[in-house]
Amino acid sequence: MADEQPSTTAGTGLRRATELLSSLISLSHSTRVFAGKWQLIRNKLEDLHSFLIAGDSTSLSGVIPAITNTLEECHKLARRCVDLSYSGKLLMQSDLDVALGKLEENVKKLREIQKKGVKMHSYAVVVSRPCLGASKEDMRFYLRDLLNRMKVGDLGMKKQALISLHDVVVEDDKFVKLVVEVPEFIYVLVDFLGSPEVEIQEECAKVVSFVAGFDSCKGVLVGSGVVAPLIRVLECGSEVGKVGAARCLHRLTENSDNAWCVSAHGGVTALLKICESVDCNGELVGPACGALRNLCGVEEIKKFMVEEGVVTTFVRLVRSKDEAIQVSSIEFIQNIASGDELVRQMVVREGGIQVMLCVLDPKWVCSSKTREVVMRAIENLCFSSPSYVGVLLNHGFVDQLLYYVRNGEVSIQELALKVAFRLCGTCEEAKKVLGDAGFMAEFVRFLNAKSFDVREMAAEALSGMVMVPRNRKRFVQDDKSISLLLQLLDPEEGNSGNKKLLVSILMSLTSCNSGRKKIVSFGFAKNIERLAEGDVSSDAKRLVRKLSTNRFRSMLSGIFHS
Incomplete structure (x- = not known):
């Protein structure tokens, strides 16, 4: 008994055969002679592989044993063809x-076994996943293995094959390209979207949603034929399935050529129903809204x-407590109303402006990102019409802007300033x-900002504001602002706004006696004189002349010649 060798188990035999088969298919791609014969052999090897991976070792x-012997013989033949070590072409053929x-x-024998109703097990031998940097042949072989499992495996095997496929395409984009090169692969995936098995x-x-993210794969x-089953999933699939389908349609519709295909299969109605649902979640509404956009x-x-009634639906969604839904709905409203006055009017009538202003309220709990989206939407929707601007002014929009200019994070602070x-x-x-x-x-505070664009913007805004008599009167009373403005006129001051605009602001202030008095009393008249001498602008010369009238000449004389 001591000399008796342990018998090889059925499971070990199946694994050995599968590993030998994998090695042989890979080696067959290296043969450069008898290409036609090897293609026929490779086709049979792949058929053999699809049966082996699905069957259990007992059946x-x-x-x-016979399969293993055949594979070993084929392996020897493949090695001799690769090395060109065969004795003659006719004999090798x-x-x-x-x-x-x-x-x-x-x-043939395996097919007969399958016809007898042998159950295909999900725990059959699994081909190892290629490591990063593996050859295309190894990657193709692995994908072929997954495809075979999807075609002939049981529920568990098919599910695991799909999970493995998702993992490899996410990990390495090269797998995506190889998948779409095989029409049969895509057709199997399309067919699976209509599967009665929820999993x-x-x-x-x-998987399909991820693949759809690549422009080369959309077509x-x-x-x-992926659109029709995707829409059926939207209509009657599980929540997880609907999310995947919505994401896929969102990506597919990024190519406008696919819009009519989605519409023709009832996709618009299905997407609208998702957004109209009272208990919808952000993971689903987000991509559904993106597709509609x-x-x-x-x-x-x-x-x-x-x-x-899409406008009513999305104005309601802006009120959602789910931040993802809020952002998606606001972006949709902005998009559908862009360049369309009738839709814009509908948004206003439905209370869209007031709802967005509620989100801007500092007391509303949301991220700065959401507030930035709202602010841009308001700017794009409302600033083209005096009546819409009136709605903003009457509902506290300016106070909200001021709050974010003074207290917001850097990104929203700068945006609030631009919107103002x-x-x-x-x-x-x-x-x-x-x-x-x-x-x-x-x-005035931003006239000394680091960003040139911000300084320029602040100067231009201030220049326009002091043209209004009420504002000018208020500004003249602000000693600190006037003093800073005059300091920034120093020709050697490089970090200031457009000096021509600053001079223009001062020119507006000199339209009243109190303004001229303030300008003269701060003792920065030399800065104005130097600007005038440097010919920065004709306004600088006019400003000097205006400040040099009889009433102020004695005051300036002491300043200019001190």
């Missing part, structure tokens, strides 16, 4: 024909959405409200 134990016949016989549908939606997916670029589709600058240019009433709120002092 296949009777055929494994005959040997390959014999090997091909044996493989056909092996496949298969969900995992497939994840392949749509051409393979892409689709509304087609005028006819946008018109249909508006007729279906644009608001200042909309109408005189806006200038008055900004002046009453205290914005002139804030603009």
Whole structure:
């Protein structure tokens, strides 16, 4: 008994055969002779592989030894073809024909076993996943293995194959390209989207959604008929499946050529129903909204959405406590109303401006990112019309801007300043409200900012605001602001706004006696004189002349010649 060798178990035999098969397929790609024969052999090897990976060791134990012997013979033939160590072409061709016949016989036996109803187990032998940097042949072989599992495996095997496929495409983009090169792969995925098995549908939606993120794959997916099953998943799939389908449609519709295909299969209605749902979640509404945003670029589709009450739906969504839903809905409203006055009017009538202002309220709990989105949307929607600006002014928008200019994070502070600058240019009433709120002092503060654009913007806004008599009177009373303004006129001061604009502001202030007095009393008249001598602008010379009238000449004389 001591000399008796331990018997090889059925499971070990199956694993050995599968590993040998994997090695042989890889080696066959290296053969450069008898290409036609090797292609036929490789096809049989792949058929053999699809049966082996799906079967259990017990049911296949009777055929494994014969299969292993055939594979070993083929491996020797492949090595001799790679090394060109065979004795003659006719003899090698005959040997390959014999090997091909044996493989056909092996496949035939396995097919008969399968027809008898042998159960395909999810714990069958698994081909190892290629490491990063693996050859394309190894990657193709692994994908072929996954495809075979999806085609002939049971529920567990199919699910695991989809999970493995998702993992490799996410890890390495090269797998994505290889997947779309095989039409059969895409057709199997499209078919799985319509599977009655929820788990298969969900995992497939994840894979297809990721692949759809690549521009080169969008056309392949749509051409393979992926749109219709995606929309069916949206209509009656699980929550996870719907999220995957919505994300996929969002990515596919980034290409406007796919818009009509989605619309023709009822995609617009399905996406709208998701957004109309009372208990929808941000993970689902976000991509659904993104897809609708892409689709509304087609005028006819946008018109249909508006007729279906999309404006009312999305104004309601802005009130959501889910921040992702808020951002998505605001961006959609901004997009669908862009360049369309009728839609913009509908947004205003539905209370869209007031709802967005609620989100801007510092007491509302949300991120700075959300507030930035709201602020940009308000700017794009409202600043083109005096009546819309009036709604903003009457609902505290200026006070909100002032709060963020004074207290916001750097990104939102700068954005609030830019929005205030644009608001200042909309109408005189806006200038008055900004002046009453205290914005002139804030603009003066930014005249000394590090950013040239911010300094320029602050100077231009202030220049426009002091043209309003009420603002000018208020500004003259602000000694600190006037003093800083005069200091910045120093020709050697490089970190200031546009000096021509600063001079223009002072010119406005000299229209009243109190303004001229203040300018003279601060003792910075030399800066103005030096600017005039440097011919910075004709306004500087005019300003000197205006300050040199009889009434102020004695005061200036002492300043200029001190």
